Amino acid sequence: MRKTSRRAFLALAGTAALSACGSNTVQSGKPPPSTAYSAGATRPKPKPVDLAQWYHPYPEAGVQEAVTRYAAAYQRSKVAVQWNPDDYETKLNAALQAGPVPDVFEGHVTVDRVRQNLLAPLDDVIGPVRNDFNQSVLAAQTVDGKLYGIPQALDTQVLFYRKSFLQEAGVQPPQTLDELVEAARKLSKDGVKGLFAGNDAGAAALAGPLLWAAGLDYLKDGKTVGFDDPRAATAFAKLHDLNGSLLLGASTDWADPIPFIDGLTAMQWTWLGNLPKIQDTMKDDFGILAFPRLDAAGAPSVPVSGLSAMVHSKSLNPNAAKDFVKWLWLERTDFQQEFATKFGSHLPARLSVLDKAAAGTDAAKLVRENGRAAGPLWTPTANTALVDALGKIARDGADPVAETKAAIEAVKAELGRLSA
Numbered sequence: 001m002r003k004t005s006r007r008a009f010l011a012l013a014g015t016a017a018l019s020a021c022g023s024n025t026v027q028s029g030k031p032p033p034s035t036a037y038s039a040g041a042t043r044p045k046p047k048p049v050d051l052a053q054w055y056h057p058y059p060e061a062g063v064q065e066a067v068t069r070y071a072a073a074y075q076r077s078k079v080a081v082q083w084n085p086d087d088y089e090t091k092l093n094a095a096l097q098a099g100p101v102p103d104v105f106e107g108h109v110t111v112d113r114v115r116q117n118l119l120a121p122l123d124d125v126i127g128p129v130r131n132d133f134n135q136s137v138l139a140a141q142t143v144d145g146k147l148y149g150i151p152q153a154l155d156t157q158v159l160f161y162r163k164s165f166l167q168e169a170g171v172q173p174p175q176t177l178d179e180l181v182e183a184a185r186k187l188s189k190d191g192v193k194g195l196f197a198g199n200d201a202g203a204a205a206l207a208g209p210l211l212w213a214a215g216l217d218y219l220k221d222g223k224t225v226g227f228d229d230p231r232a233a234t235a236f237a238k239l240h241d242l243n244g245s246l247l248l249g250a251s252t253d254w255a256d257p258i259p260f261i262d263g264l265t266a267m268q269w270t271w272l273g274n275l276p277k278i279q280d281t282m283k284d285d286f287g288i289l290a291f292p293r294l295d296a297a298g299a300p301s302v303p304v305s306g307l308s309a310m311v312h313s314k315s316l317n318p319n320a321a322k323d324f325v326k327w328l329w330l331e332r333t334d335f336q337q338e339f340a341t342k343f344g345s346h347l348p349a350r351l352s353v354l355d356k357a358a359a360g361t362d363a364a365k366l367v368r369e370n371g372r373a374a375g376p377l378w379t380p381t382a383n384t385a386l387v388d389a390l391g392k393i394a395r396d397g398a399d400p401v402a403e404t405k406a407a408i409e410a411v412k413a414e415l416g417r418l419s420a
Contacts, residue, residue, distance in 0.1 A: 122147050386407045
């Protein structure tokens with residue numbers, strides 16, 4: 001049976017596209033009908049309702065046992081966990097259309113699910129703890145001003161660098177794009193390249209970070225093109241400036257740390273979740289950075305993504321489902337910390353839990369200060385248009401202004417489709 005990593009499941013962050021699925025099918029029944037009682041008679045204590053909760057199959061050992069234990073600890077409803085080891089997204093989409101199971105499930109908030117009235121708004125659930133989350137992460141759960149997902153745990157991408165390589169080259173950790181270009185050039189020597197950000201020259205992995213570096217975004221106000229600005233082309237041109245310093249044709253892509261571990265590159269953009277593998281090999285001979293800013297008007301960034309808990313609008317017991325989501329993902333901070341940190345190098349979604357779990361670490365600081373996420377309206381179609389433009393700029397030296405304009409028009413057309 002093929003297992004899919006959490007990072008692979010999140011590779012198209014914000015687009016609801018990926019893998020892995022199920023057994024142990026659970027059906028939620030309707031609560032028993034009420035019975036009439038004579039005046040003064042003692043009513044029986046209400047029985048907990050049944051809830052079905054779905055997960056995709058995490059490959060890390062112990063996750064299934066943990067989430068089953070969490071459900072068993074809940075007293076107000078009987079929660080049956082279903083683990084789905086096949087094509088999770090396909091199976092989930094079919095189940096949501098048919099209803100009422102699952103009551104609670106994990107995944108990405110998408111415009112299609114909202115438009116089809118498949119998700120219950122959760123603004124009343126998150127309530128007073130809304131400010132205890134990275135606001136960009138919450139924006140990725142929001143459509144038309146309503147929040148539909150409660151983040152469970154976060155994964156982030158960072159720039160790893162080899163301390164000894166930088167020291168030997170007389171290079172400081174880069175804080176701007178120009179410094180990144182110059183550092184990569186100086187570090188490219190003796191069979192080592194300065195930077196690895198993917199075999200596509202960084203077009204896919206660095207699209208968002210390049211926009212944020214310029215102080216821009218995928219979308220503005222969640223509904224219009226966010227990079228219809230000359231600064232976008234300026235930032236994109238920096239990717240072409242890295243030509244000659246980028247590792248290309250590696251045996252694995254940017255999500256795998258092997259090129260960095262094997263010493264083929266002095267810096268690599270990859271998942272923070274690769275930290276244990278890198279640490280095992282390099283000990284303390286490495287550091288992590290946010291992606292550098294373009295200039296003082298821009299900002300450093302680390303993309304953050306993760307699955308969220310949602311409530312099915314067709315659930316027979318939506319209020320009970322909301323209560324369970326609130327209990328597990330907002331109240332039980334011990335479970336939240338364990339879920340994020342015990343089964344791989346992930347991060348708690350709640351900032352207060354993040355600070356406790358990773359107090360004083362660079363990772364906690366980067367997520368709190370620089371975490372950025374794409375929103376639900378940033379679709380695979382929009383992303384493809386931007387990545388294609390970046391690829392032409394990075395690899396072929398195409399005109400950044402013309403390619404950016406083409407991407408802007410394609411994204412405008414996609415946004416028009418979504419609003420029709």
